[in-house]
Amino acid sequence: MTEDTIEQNILAFADEALALTTGADYWTTPAAPGLGIRSVRLADGPHGLRVQNDENPDHLGLERSHPATCFPPAVTLASSWDVDLIERVGQALAVEARAAGVDVVLGPGLNIKRSPLCGRNFEYYSEDPLLAGMLAGAIARGLQSQGVAACLKHFAVNNQETDRLRVSANVDERALREIYLRAFQIAIEQSNAWTIMTSYNRINGTYASENSWLLKTVLRDEWGYDGVVVSDWGAVHDPVGSLKVGLDLRMPGRPGDERVRRAFAQDKLDIGVITETARRMQLLAERTAPQDASAEPDYHKHHALVREVAAKSSVLLTNDGALPVSISPGLRVAVIGELARKPRYQGAGSSRVNAIKVTNGLEALAARVEMAGGSLEFSRGYALDKVAQSTTLIEDAVAAAKRSDVTILFLGLPDSYEAEGSDRNSIELPANQLELLKALQAAAPKTIVAMSNGSAVTTASWRHSVNAIVEFWLTGQAHGEAIADILFGDVNPSGKLSETIPLRLEDTPAYLNFPGEHQNVTYGEGIYVGYRSYDARRQDVDHPFGHGLSYTTFDYSALEIDVRPLSDEIAVTARLLIRNTGTRRGAEVVQLYVHDHDDIVITPPIELRGWHKIELDPGATETVEIAVPRSRLEHWSSSLNAWIFGGGTVTIHVGSSSRDLRLSETVSLPGDPVTAPLTTWSTFGEWLDHPVAGQRLRSLFDARGGLKGRISDLLSDEVGKNSVRASPMVSIAEFPGVPIQPEDLEAICIEARTV
Numbered sequence: 001m002t003e004d005t006i007e008q009n010i011l012a013f014a015d016e017a018l019a020l021t022t023g024a025d026y027w028t029t030p031a032a033p034g035l036g037i038r039s040v041r042l043a044d045g046p047h048g049l050r051v052q053n054d055e056n057p058d059h060l061g062l063e064r065s066h067p068a069t070c071f072p073p074a075v076t077l078a079s080s081w082d083v084d085l086i087e088r089v090g091q092a093l094a095v096e097a098r099a100a101g102v103d104v105v106l107g108p109g110l111n112i113k114r115s116p117l118c119g120r121n122f123e124y125y126s127e128d129p130l131l132a133g134m135l136a137g138a139i140a141r142g143l144q145s146q147g148v149a150a151c152l153k154h155f156a157v158n159n160q161e162t163d164r165l166r167v168s169a170n171v172d173e174r175a176l177r178e179i180y181l182r183a184f185q186i187a188i189e190q191s192n193a194w195t196i197m198t199s200y201n202r203i204n205g206t207y208a209s210e211n212s213w214l215l216k217t218v219l220r221d222e223w224g225y226d227g228v229v230v231s232d233w234g235a236v237h238d239p240v241g242s243l244k245v246g247l248d249l250r251m252p253g254r255p256g257d258e259r260v261r262r263a264f265a266q267d268k269l270d271i272g273v274i275t276e277t278a279r280r281m282q283l284l285a286e287r288t289a290p291q292d293a294s295a296e297p298d299y300h301k302h303h304a305l306v307r308e309v310a311a312k313s314s315v316l317l318t319n320d321g322a323l324p325v326s327i328s329p330g331l332r333v334a335v336i337g338e339l340a341r342k343p344r345y346q347g348a349g350s351s352r353v354n355a356i357k358v359t360n361g362l363e364a365l366a367a368r369v370e371m372a373g374g375s376l377e378f379s380r381g382y383a384l385d386k387v388a389q390s391t392t393l394i395e396d397a398v399a400a401a402k403r404s405d406v407t408i409l410f411l412g413l414p415d416s417y418e419a420e421g422s423d424r425n426s427i428e429l430p431a432n433q434l435e436l437l438k439a440l441q442a443a444a445p446k447t448i449v450a451m452s453n454g455s456a457v458t459t460a461s462w463r464h465s466v467n468a469i470v471e472f473w474l475t476g477q478a479h480g481e482a483i484a485d486i487l488f489g490d491v492n493p494s495g496k497l498s499e500t501i502p503l504r505l506e507d508t509p510a511y512l513n514f515p516g517e518h519q520n521v522t523y524g525e526g527i528y529v530g531y532r533s534y535d536a537r538r539q540d541v542d543h544p545f546g547h548g549l550s551y552t553t554f555d556y557s558a559l560e561i562d563v564r565p566l567s568d569e570i571a572v573t574a575r576l577l578i579r580n581t582g583t584r585r586g587a588e589v590v591q592l593y594v595h596d597h598d599d600i601v602i603t604p605p606i607e608l609r610g611w612h613k614i615e616l617d618p619g620a621t622e623t624v625e626i627a628v629p630r631s632r633l634e635h636w637s638s639s640l641n642a643w644i645f646g647g648g649t650v651t652i653h654v655g656s657s658s659r660d661l662r663l664s665e666t667v668s669l670p671g672d673p674v675t676a677p678l679t680t681w682s683t684f685g686e687w688l689d690h691p692v693a694g695q696r697l698r699s700l701f702d703a704r705g706g707l708k709g710r711i712s713d714l715l716s717d718e719v720g721k722n723s724v725r726a727s728p729m730v731s732i733a734e735f736p737g738v739p740i741q742p743e744d745l746e747a748i749c750i751e752a753r754t755v
């Protein structure tokens with residue numbers, strides 16, 4: 001049925017159309033045969049399928065679901081900075097979805113990591129909106145390339161779990177635009193995601209599902225979004241109001257709720273609203289229509305993909321040369337830590353996947369060590385379900401470490417530390433693991449730490465006491481193999497941090513405003529999220545944004561910046577040479593940051609504006625090119641209510657992390673200078689400097705005998721001048737001796753605007 005026929009039939013099938021505004025049950029939408037719309041099935045997401053028995057559904061991951069591949073969650077994918085790799089994960093996930101009859105996968109989650117404490121950070125990509133948007137866009141593209149809809153979530157500003165169903169995230173518009181909404185905007189541009197999920201929380205007082213500014217003004221009108229807006233499970237409180245502002249589908253289904261039908265019968269809900277929803281549901285059903293020959297999932301292949309992605313996403317935080325470990329016959333390896341036996345490979349909550357199979361570190365390492373003629377012994381080191389340390393566990397671990405040539409220590413966060421629905425209160429490892437680290441300091445000849453956690457854990461207090469640290473995040477189901485691949489050097493680590501690891505919780509930008517109180521949280525740090533804040537405050541960090549070492553080294557040289565004309569949507573292209581100066585093949589993420597010298601809006605010292613991942617053989621050199629679209633240089637001006645970039649001076653930095661900038665060049669970019677429109681509340685200084693108003697004002701002063709009195713004295717005084725120039729023109733006009741009337745100001749304003 002075409003769109004026109006929906007319009008023609010909507011009255012005849014109004015009941016069907018009304019039913020389409022909510023699910024038929026927990027996971028499916030109703031069919032509307034009269035309107036020619038089939039039922040659609042949704043399932044979590046985001047890093048593997050969670051398809052449940054329809055008799056026993058839940059949205060918290062409590063009931064077991066059908067076995068599926070557990071891919072690495074977003075925190076891990078993000079550290080790869082690899083758009084193509086992530087797109088392949090989306091494709092594989094879609095093949096499993098298709099085979100399970102799922103049309104919509106409820107992911108990716110791409111909320112900004114405002115604080116490392118957020119309990120769902122493992123499901124999110126980054127503290128930076130460009131990185132989050134591009135990578136979430138990649139997985140969405142992968143899913144949709146196989147005809148399965150992605151669902152960008154949670155729109156918007158769902159950056160904490162504490163009180164997530166009630167809290168109002170109170171954020172200024174610039175931070176909303178540049179940080180929190182920007183990631184979604186970019187992901188939509190990159191993927192045209194067919195669905196988007198509203199968050200539970202309120203934004204500046206209004207629930208996301210009822211927020212006309214968010215759903216109508218920004219999403220539909222400004223971004224031109226044509227997909228289905230679905231609510232988070234249970235996030236709708238006013239079903240009629242939500243429909244009116246652009247929410248299409250309320251989930252889970254409440255078919256027995258009469259409120260929408262009643263409003264329609266009483267003429268309180270326009271037929272146009274229902275028609276639009278039916279149209280969008282029809283479009284979704286068409287976009288996801290099952291193809292005749294859906295590919296059967298190859299679970300072995302998917303397991304291999306998990307292994308590849310997990311290894312490529314691991315981040316080598318420190319290394320004094322202890323890694324990679326080469327196993328020679330007779331090498332004695334101690335593997336210490338309960339996480340080696342009971343791996344932490346995914347997070348808890350609605351995203352929990354019933355993994356097809358899970359490999360652990362202990363077995364994977366043992367197989368490799370023994371095959372190469374070495375020996376391996378295991379010691380638990382700590383318990384995962386208790387924080388109190390046991391002397392016996394420590395003593396055993398110390399003895400094992402002493403007997404070893406190399407100790408591989410598995411550390412990380414137990415399952416209960418990170419889950420949907422609650423936030424952490426610390427960024428430290430559990431106390432029993434810290435005690436173990438201390439005890440091992442003197443005992444182990446060489447210690448390599450393999451970390452498994454879904455959100456930032458500081459290594460500040462112990463990193464100097466070990467020889468190397470690899471942050472594996474949450475690997476997905478191929479946990480053991482991925483760890484062995486990295487530690488033994490089969491894969492050269494190339495992951496980079498997509499979030500800053502702070503020294504202390506107290507340093508984090510949102511520290512004093514997280515998680516808020518009385519159902520309100522103030523985003524007092526504004527746009528200064530993540531590295532934008534640490535850099536602006538010149539704070540030391542544990543490991544900076546973009547950091548990640550390799551078993552090889554890279555040299556950066558010959559940076560050239562090509563400034564493009566204003567008519568080109570690319571503002572600048574950076575070209576440089578990257579050379580692999582080590583002895584192993586490896587990949588480098590070349591990052592481009594921009595420092596904007598403009599003073600129209602306050603800008604952070606540097607902002608990520610592009611990157612390129614390149615893989616090189618030892619000794620090889622290649623040219624890397626990174627193009628920066630003009631729109632990426634824009635900032636939101638609250639006074640102009642617009643995105644602005646007026647050209648001017650910018651410094652382009654390229655480097656290996658946000659704090660390892662290797663080459664820089666300052667250039668001047670063309671642009672139409674941005675000036676704030678003159679109002680009577682503009683400052684005296686702004687009036688005097690304005691090309692039209694300044695001249696008119698001066699000639700009025702001259703004609704009326706000049707400026708007299710206190711204002712005149714201060715203006716001619718070197719020190720007093722600034723305070724006069726900073727005062728609003730309307731206030732200046734109030735002072736004795738200023739020969740200007742309010743009408744003069746209005747007239748000059750009009751003239752200034754029309755010239």
Ligand code: BGC
Binds near residue numbers: 044045060
């Ligand atoms: C979560 C969503 C999830 C939904 C369905 C909610 O509790 O916030 O991310 O997709 O449940 O399980």
